[in-house]
Amino acid sequence: HEASMSSWVEYAADTDFPIQNIPFGVFQTGPADAPRCATAIGDFVVDLAALQAAGCFNGPVLKGSSCFSETSLNAFMAMGRPAWREARETLQKLFSAAEPALRDNAELRAKAVLPKASVTMVLPARIGDYTDFYASREHATNVGKLFRPDGNPLLPNWLHLPVGYHGRSSSVVVTGTPLRRPRGQTKADDAPAPSFTACRLLDFELEMGFFVGPGNALGDPITIGEAENHIFGMVLLNDWSARDLQKWEYVPLGPFGAKNFGSTISPWVVTMDALEEFRVDGPAQVDPAPLPYLANKKPCAYNVSLEVAIQTPTSPEPHVVTRSNLRYMYWSLTQMLTHHSITGCNMQPGDLLGTGTISGPEEGSYGSLLEITWRGTKPISFPSGDERKFIQDNDIVHMRGFCQGNGYRIGFGECVGQILPAHPLERI
Amino acid sequence: HEASMSSWVEYAADTDFPIQNIPFGVFQTGPADAPRCATAIGDFVVDLAALQAAGCFNGPVLKGSSCFSETSLNAFMAMGRPAWREARETLQKLFSAAEPALRDNAELRAKAVLPKASVTMVLPARIGDYTDFYASREHATNVGKLFRPDGNPLLPNWLHLPVGYHGRSSSVVVTGTPLRRPRGQTKADDAPAPSFTACRLLDFELEMGFFVGPGNALGDPITIGEAENHIFGMVLLNDWSARDLQKWEYVPLGPFGAKNFGSTISPWVVTMDALEEFRVDGPAQVDPAPLPYLANKKPCAYNVSLEVAIQTPTSPEPHVVTRSNLRYMYWSLTQMLTHHSITGCNMQPGDLLGTGTISGPEEGSYGSLLEITWRGTKPISFPSGDERKFIQDNDIVHMRGFCQGNGYRIGFGECVGQILPAHPLERI
Numbered sequence: 001h002e003a004s005m006s007s008w009v010e011y012a013a014d015t016d017f018p019i020q021n022i023p024f025g026v027f028q029t030g031p032a033d034a035p036r037c038a039t040a041i042g043d044f045v046v047d048l049a050a051l052q053a054a055g056c057f058n059g060p061v062l063k064g065s066s067c068f069s070e071t072s073l074n075a076f077m078a079m080g081r082p083a084w085r086e087a088r089e090t091l092q093k094l095f096s097a098a099e100p101a102l103r104d105n106a107e108l109r110a111k112a113v114l115p116k117a118s119v120t121m122v123l124p125a126r127i128g129d130y131t132d133f134y135a136s137r138e139h140a141t142n143v144g145k146l147f148r149p150d151g152n153p154l155l156p157n158w159l160h161l162p163v164g165y166h167g168r169s170s171s172v173v174v175t176g177t178p179l180r181r182p183r184g185q186t187k188a189d190d191a192p193a194p195s196f197t198a199c200r201l202l203d204f205e206l207e208m209g210f211f212v213g214p215g216n217a218l219g220d221p222i223t224i225g226e227a228e229n230h231i232f233g234m235v236l237l238n239d240w241s242a243r244d245l246q247k248w249e250y251v252p253l254g255p256f257g258a259k260n261f262g263s264t265i266s267p268w269v270v271t272m273d274a275l276e277e278f279r280v281d282g283p284a285q286v287d288p289a290p291l292p293y294l295a296n297k298k299p300c301a302y303n304v305s306l307e308v309a310i311q312t313p314t315s316p317e318p319h320v321v322t323r324s325n326l327r328y329m330y331w332s333l334t335q336m337l338t339h340h341s342i343t344g345c346n347m348q349p350g351d352l353l354g355t356g357t358i359s360g361p362e363e364g365s366y367g368s369l370l371e372i373t374w375r376g377t378k379p380i381s382f383p384s385g386d387e388r389k390f391i392q393d394n395d396i397v398h399m400r401g402f403c404q405g406n407g408y409r410i411g412f413g414e415c416v417g418q419i420l421p422a423h424p425l426e427r428i
Numbered sequence: 429h430e431a432s433m434s435s436w437v438e439y440a441a442d443t444d445f446p447i448q449n450i451p452f453g454v455f456q457t458g459p460a461d462a463p464r465c466a467t468a469i470g471d472f473v474v475d476l477a478a479l480q481a482a483g484c485f486n487g488p489v490l491k492g493s494s495c496f497s498e499t500s501l502n503a504f505m506a507m508g509r510p511a512w513r514e515a516r517e518t519l520q521k522l523f524s525a526a527e528p529a530l531r532d533n534a535e536l537r538a539k540a541v542l543p544k545a546s547v548t549m550v551l552p553a554r555i556g557d558y559t560d561f562y563a564s565r566e567h568a569t570n571v572g573k574l575f576r577p578d579g580n581p582l583l584p585n586w587l588h589l590p591v592g593y594h595g596r597s598s599s600v601v602v603t604g605t606p607l608r609r610p611r612g613q614t615k616a617d618d619a620p621a622p623s624f625t626a627c628r629l630l631d632f633e634l635e636m637g638f639f640v641g642p643g644n645a646l647g648d649p650i651t652i653g654e655a656e657n658h659i660f661g662m663v664l665l666n667d668w669s670a671r672d673l674q675k676w677e678y679v680p681l682g683p684f685g686a687k688n689f690g691s692t693i694s695p696w697v698v699t700m701d702a703l704e705e706f707r708v709d710g711p712a713q714v715d716p717a718p719l720p721y722l723a724n725k726k727p728c729a730y731n732v733s734l735e736v737a738i739q740t741p742t743s744p745e746p747h748v749v750t751r752s753n754l755r756y757m758y759w760s761l762t763q764m765l766t767h768h769s770i771t772g773c774n775m776q777p778g779d780l781l782g783t784g785t786i787s788g789p790e791e792g793s794y795g796s797l798l799e800i801t802w803r804g805t806k807p808i809s810f811p812s813g814d815e816r817k818f819i820q821d822n823d824i825v826h827m828r829g830f831c832q833g834n835g836y837r838i839g840f841g842e843c844v845g846q847i848l849p850a851h852p853l854e855r856i
């Protein structure tokens with residue numbers, strides 16, 4: 001039935017936001033204006049606080065709630081899947097071609113249905129904690145070869161648990177936020193001591209992130225069977241990485257400054273309900289099979305096409321540098337969430353979990369420049385003649401993602417970020 | 429002048445909270461009651477919201493503010509050192525022996541000066557992000573010997589930068605909160621595969637934590653010269669650690685589940701102003717000298733005596749298992765904060781930074797059971813006959829800390845936590 005839905009809102013056939021999608025986000029109309037919750041349809045941003053105030057959400061779960069007047073989606077995320085489903089179905093009905101309630105209410109439409117150019121998207125949630133995993137086998141293998149050329153590229157624990165690390169939540173930013181090239185310590189293999197420099201090996205990491213819905217009490221893990229009801233939806237995630245800082249600092253406690261200068265996400269959270277029909281089998285987990293606490297009972301991967309394009313000051317047309325797919329991930333979202341909480345760690349509504357870099361099996365599908373250029377040994381050539389080993393000042397990285405349905409796309413919008421030059425040393 | 433201060437509040441000579449201290453915390457009188465800010469003097473908790481409402485804070489910085497009615501200290505932390513100093517001086521004057529304003533106002537005293545047994549302390553701040561460092565040279569050396577017996581115990585980067593990792597903020601709990609023994613994956617060296625078990629090697633880590641006051645904008649580091657004005661104060665921190673989980677999971681991205689099941693802090697934040705007269709030289713940093721961005725211009729260690737005692741079900745009297753001192757830390761608080769933000773990472777009011785385990789040079793001064801029992805090879809004997817290699821179910825770990833002044837102590841109160849048995853497997 002999804003394919004047959006049509007809307008009175010006009011949009012292009014390849015829009016990221018057809019009536020089948022109904023993502024959730026937060027916007028404001030100006031810096032002094034209180035942020036409020038929204039959905040997207042075609043090129044419009046729809047003010048859900050206005051619709052809620054007008055009584056449009058009168059199903060059994062949302063009736064009486066003012067969750068969409070909050071400045072973040074945290075309260076809505078905390079309400080759980082029945083609320084998310086009811087909201088999405090209510091909106092699909094409201095936007096459907098034959099439904100006059102909003103279509104023929106010019107006053108409410110003027111108030112609630114806003115051209116996207118008239119609003120600014122902000123972070124969809126207050127992110128209490130951000131965790132990044134490392135769940136693509138191809139990525140972990142490539143990085144192992146590059147960082148530890150003398151050892152087994154895949155470490156002994158990797159096939160037994162989704163390896164992850166706690167990240168920095170304060171520096172997660174929404175698409176469009178420029179980031180400054182970080183400074184830090186690097187040490188050349190043949191140098192006697194480290195030096196303090198601007199990062200020379202700045203990279204993107206093509207990832208997706210998912211937001212936690214209802215959390216768990218400290219001490220009470222989320223089981224693998226329960227996990228999907230705790231996952232609200234997904235965004236694109238660029239986990240910017242300073243490879244030279246990372247190489248020097250990461251032993252033995254993991255990446256730190258190399259990752260904490262900024263992580264960029266797309267503004268619209270696409271719900272797991274919208275992704276449901278793109279659920280597919282992930283890579284087989286048979287040798288070894290996961291321990292029972294991590295054993296999924298059904299397919300838990302999703303077929304999401306991903307691509308990264310780079311725009312340089314002298315190549316203003318974004319040039320696609322890789323195409324990958326979420327389905328390549330070895331570990332599923334449910335396995336990441338369960339493993340994260342299995343110690344009793346309390347997950348909270350609005351927590352963000354990143355998948356780790358999503359690399360596919362072939363060269364054209366690697367998810368970072370480290371892999372694409374094989375640590376700079378195979379530079380990328382641009383049609384303009386530009387070459388890139390790593391990100392240079394003022395380059396802009398664009399990430400896109402979508403699921404191809406039958407006659408429509410479930411898209412994620414854009415995750416875009418520009419790297420500004422490092423501050424001059426006098427400022428530090 | 430500090431030594432000569434005396435108060436109309438009666439307290440023991442060795443109280444943690446004489447008039448010279450004036451720590452800040454947050455309390456409630458019942459679970460339905462809104463938390464509000466407080467200080468401690470002797471055995472009393474003083475409601476600062478009540479004092480503020482009564483007009484007691486009328487200095488140039490705090491006049492008109494209602495910062496102490498907030499449910500956390502974040503707003504007060506954000507106001508910066510002039511506000512912290514003015515508040516502390518105002519309270520020292522209000523409590524001083526010759527000052528009648530509060531002493532002789534029975535009504536306000538009854539409202540604001542509460543016996544500590546009548547209130548419950550809660551977390552002093554909304555902790556946006558929690559980071560843990562690894563700044564004791566003796567600890568890093570001991571752990572290196574135990575975890576990497578074949579290599580150089582101190583890794584090449586350790587003397588050049590304060591190694592740290594992002595921790596889990598959601599599971600930071602206040603003293604008195606019981607924690608459940610975590611489950612997770614462990615693998616014996618000779619086992620072919622990991623198993624899913626309750627942690628067998630549960631440890632404490634004797635640390636201190638410090639709270640960030642005013643933060644920095646993303647992209648703009650806090651310089652070493654500015655750092656001390658961004659540090660509000662300190663607490664005791666028990667960074668509980670599951671050593672068997674840690675050993676299996678920590679390569680290559682650092683500790684994760686081994687650390688995220690709970691970290692316990694003491695409830696009272698002792699300000700850097702109260703600690704100022706205990707400032708001392710830290711370990712010499714000469715070979716190598718730190719890079720200029722990390723070079724302190726003055727002594728930046730603090731002489732804080734620390735001890736840990738364990739209470740077992742059959743040894744109800746807490747038995748001291750180690751005595752250490754904050755001054756052993758190789759890296760200073762200012763160096764940790766500057767290094768954390770040097771990439772541009774934005775620090776926020778209420779962020780918590782842990783020092784890492786504070787081990788001294790001698791055996792009796794090690795800050796974890798891993799080191800004290802040398803990975804279980806030298807069990808601790810209790811006067812009762814109990815033995816411990818690691819923490820057993822229902823054990824209670826007590827941490828204390830204080831600075832010895834001339835005739836008074838600046839104390840930190842208690843950081844106490846009990847480990848409950850793991851959930852039975854059926855519950856997971």
Ligand SMILES: [Ca+2]
Pocket residue numbers: 238239240241259260261262263
């Ligand atoms: Ca990042």
Ligand SMILES: [Ca+2]
Pocket residue numbers: 666667668669686687688689690691
């Ligand atoms: Ca911990």
Ligand SMILES: [Mg+2]
Pocket residue numbers: 132133205207239354356357
């Ligand atoms: Mg990553």
Ligand SMILES: [Mg+2]
Pocket residue numbers: 560561633635667782784785
């Ligand atoms: Mg620690």
Ligand code: NI
Pocket residue numbers: 127128129130169170555556557558597598
């Ligand atoms: Ni956080």
